[in-house]
Structures are given as structure tokens and as C-alpha cells.
Amino acid sequence: xxxxxxxxxxxxxxxxxxxxxxxxxxxxxxxxxxxxxxxxxxxxxxxxxxxxxxxxxxxxxxxxxxxxxxxxxxxxxxxxxxxxxxxxxxxxxxxxxxxxxxxxxxxxxxxxxxxxxxxxxxxxxxxxxxxxxxxxxxxxxxxxxxxxxxxxxxxxxxxxxxxxxxxxxxxxxxxxxxxxxxxxxxxxxxxxxxxxxxxxxxxxxxxxxxxxxxxxxxxxxxxxxxxxxxxxxxxxxxxxxxxxxxxxxxxxxxxxxxxxxxxxxxxxxxxxxxxxxxxxxxxxxx
DNA sequence: AAATCCACCAACCGCATTCCC
DNA sequence: TGGGAATGCGGTTGGTGGATT
Numbered sequence: 001x002x003x004x005x006x007x008x009x010x011x012x013x014x015x016x017x018x019x020x021x022x023x024x025x026x027x028x029x030x031x032x033x034x035x036x037x038x039x040x041x042x043x044x045x046x047x048x049x050x051x052x053x054x055x056x057x058x059x060x061x062x063x064x065x066x067x068x069x070x071x072x073x074x075x076x077x078x079x080x081x082x083x084x085x086x087x088x089x090x091x092x093x094x095x096x097x098x099x100x101x102x103x104x105x106x107x108x109x110x111x112x113x114x115x116x117x118x119x120x121x122x123x124x125x126x127x128x129x130x131x132x133x134x135x136x137x138x139x140x141x142x143x144x145x146x147x148x149x150x151x152x153x154x155x156x157x158x159x160x161x162x163x164x165x166x167x168x169x170x171x172x173x174x175x176x177x178x179x180x181x182x183x184x185x186x187x188x189x190x191x192x193x194x195x196x197x198x199x200x201x202x203x204x205x206x207x208x209x210x211x212x213x214x215x216x217x218x219x220x221x222x223x224x225x226x227x228x229x230x231x232x233x234x235x236x237x238x239x240x241x242x243x244x245x246x247x248x249x250x251x252x253x254x255x256x257x258x259x260x261x262x263x264x265x266x267x268x269x270x271x272x273x274x275x276x277x278x279x280x281x282x283x284x285x286x
Numbered sequence: 287a288a289a290t291c292c293a294c295c296a297a298c299c300g301c302a303t304t305c306c307c
Numbered sequence: 308t309g310g311g312a313a314t315g316c317g318g319t320t321g322g323t324g325g326a327t328t
Contacts, residue, residue: 015322016322035314036313037313037314038312038313038314050313050314051313051314051315054314054315058315087317087318088316088317089316089317090315090316090317101316101317102317105317105318109318
């Protein structure tokens with residue numbers, strides 16, 4: 001309050017970044033490291049505010065960023081984590097180290113929200129009341145996996161996968177990032193991927209959507225990147241068992257699909273390779 | 287072929303939190 | 308320790324390009 005936004009200053013440029021600006025920014029960060037953003041515009045001569053520089057770096061220029069199609073496993077992770085954490089995109093992004101919070105947020109808003117909504121609508125229209133016991137597998141699971149595989153197939157033709165967007169400039173951005181990869185690995189502070197997972201557990205505890213998750217979510221599963229996928233599946237199993245026996249599936253109107261479907265989908269053999277692929281990703285938690 | 291619609295996503299805005307003097 | 312500045316984060320907007328009419 002009272003303080004003018006940093007980007008309102010006279011002479012501050014807005015709009016898309018040019019390759020030239022990117023190169024300037026990347027060279028500067030390569031030399032001085034990420035951080036101290038306020039000094040970036042003055043030291044580089046970029047007509048951008050510090051905020052804009054930071055955003056450009058964290059969302060697009062930072063090495064190791066994966067662009068384009070989200071894998072089914074990534075989708076599953078996002079759905080899972082969104083159900084658990086809410087719209088904490090930065091927190092969710094910390095589990096998908098190659099994706100930025102902005103990317104995940106966009107993907108959620110443009111794809112996943114629609115998918116889940118459609119799924120919910122279909123559920124409603126087919127009046128598929130959840131069976132009260134563990135037997136509830138066939139209809140829901142079938143429909144859910146159908147829904148997702150269908151959409152994932154369609155995605156193959158989408159803008160994302162074809163990536164005509166990732167045109168010449170996008171690939172030049174990739175190249176800039178690649179230039180930095182080696183340097184970044186040795187960097188002690190890979191900007192921002194330092195979400196406090198204790199706090200997240202805390203958050204999850206508050207969010208009683210998933211008490212079982214918290215109970216079974218020993219700290220180690222979060223800290224040990226290699227275990228993330230497995231633990232989520234494990235936790236999901238527990239959750240689905242709990243749901244099944246206690247019938248905690250009531251508020252489907254507002255909640256995402258029960259974890260059971262996600263579980264099946266995550267466990268689906270078609271996704272097996274991608275799970276492994278994800279588990280091999282470098283975890284940048286420090 | 288032109289006009290319109292729609293989906294996507296990069297970038298901005300503003301509030302909250304953290305840092306530093 | 309209080310206040311201002313810097314940084315982080317989530318919501319929203321606007322430009323662009325493809326699809327449809």
C-alpha cells in the first residue's frame with residue numbers, strides 16, 4: 001500500500017521477452033548467480049523490473065525446465081497434490097522439479113480442471129452412485145481411466161504436443177537453458193525449490209481432506225525423492241481402503257474424483273514406464 | 287477467403303511474507 | 308523492534324494462433 005508497483009516506473013518495458021534480453025539475463029545470472037534481483041536491471045541495463053527478471057528466469061530460462069506435454073503420471077501427481085494441498089502451485093511444483101508453478105497452474109486451469117469437471121458431470125449424468133463397500137471398482141475406475149486415456153490420446157494432437165508454439169524462439173530458450181545446465185548442477189542454491197515440506201505436512205494436516213495421508217506420510221517419503229511415487233501410491237491405497245470402508249465419498253459435488261480412480265490410473269501398466277522415468281528425475285529439494 | 291470463436295500460455299498485478307537496516 | 312524494501316506466490320489478463328463458420 002502506498003508503494004508504487006516496481007514495474008510502474010517510467011522506462012520499464014513490458015511484454016514478451018526478446019532473445020537478446022534473455023541472453024543478457026542468462027549471462028548475468030551465469031556470472032553472478034540467481035538472486036539479488038533488484039540489482040539485475042541496473043547491472044544489466046535491461047529495461048525490466050526485478051520482478052519480471054526473476055519470473056523470466058524461474059519460469060523459462062532456469063536450466064532443467066521441461067516444456068510441452070505433461071505425462072499421464074505428471075497429471076496424476078498434479079491431481080493428487082492439488083486435492084491434497086489445494087492451489088499451492090509452488091508446493092506442487094516442488095514435486096515436479098522440471099515443471100514450474102506457472103506451468104502447472106496453467107495446465108491445471110486449461111486442462112485438468114475441465115477434465116475433472118467433465119468427469120464429475122458424467123458421473124452425475126449417469127447417476128453412478130458409489131457403492132458403499134470395497135466392491136466399487138468397475139464403473140468408476142473404468143470411467144476414470146477411460147476419461148483420461150481418451151483425453152491423453154487427444155492430447156497427442158493438441159497444440160502442446162505438436163509444439164508449433166515451441167517454434168524457433170522457444171528452442172532458443174531451451175538452448176540457453178542447456179548452456180547453463182552444467183553450471184546449475186554445481187550451484188548451491190537452485191533458486192526457489194526449497195519448499196518447507198514439514199510445513200506442507202502441517203498444511204495437509206490442517207486440510208482434513210486427507211487425514212490418512214498425513215498419518216502415513218512420514219517425512220521420509222517427501223524428502224526422499226525416489227520414494228515419492230511409491231508412497232503416493234501406497235498412501236492412495238490406504239486412502240481408498242478408508243474411503244471404501246467408511247464410505248467417505250459423500251461430497252463428490254465439490255471434491256475431485258475419489259483417489260481410487262487415480263490409484264488405478266497411476267497403477268495402470270501403461271503408465272509404468274513414465275513413473276520410472278519420473279523417479280529418475282533429479283530432485284532439487286535443497 | 288474472411289470473420290469470428292476458442293484454447294493456450296507468457297506475463298502482469300497485487301497481496302502476503304520475509305529480509306534487512 | 309518497527310518499518311520499508313525485496314521477494315514469493317496465486318489469480319488474472321491479453322496476445323497469438325488454430326479451428327470453425
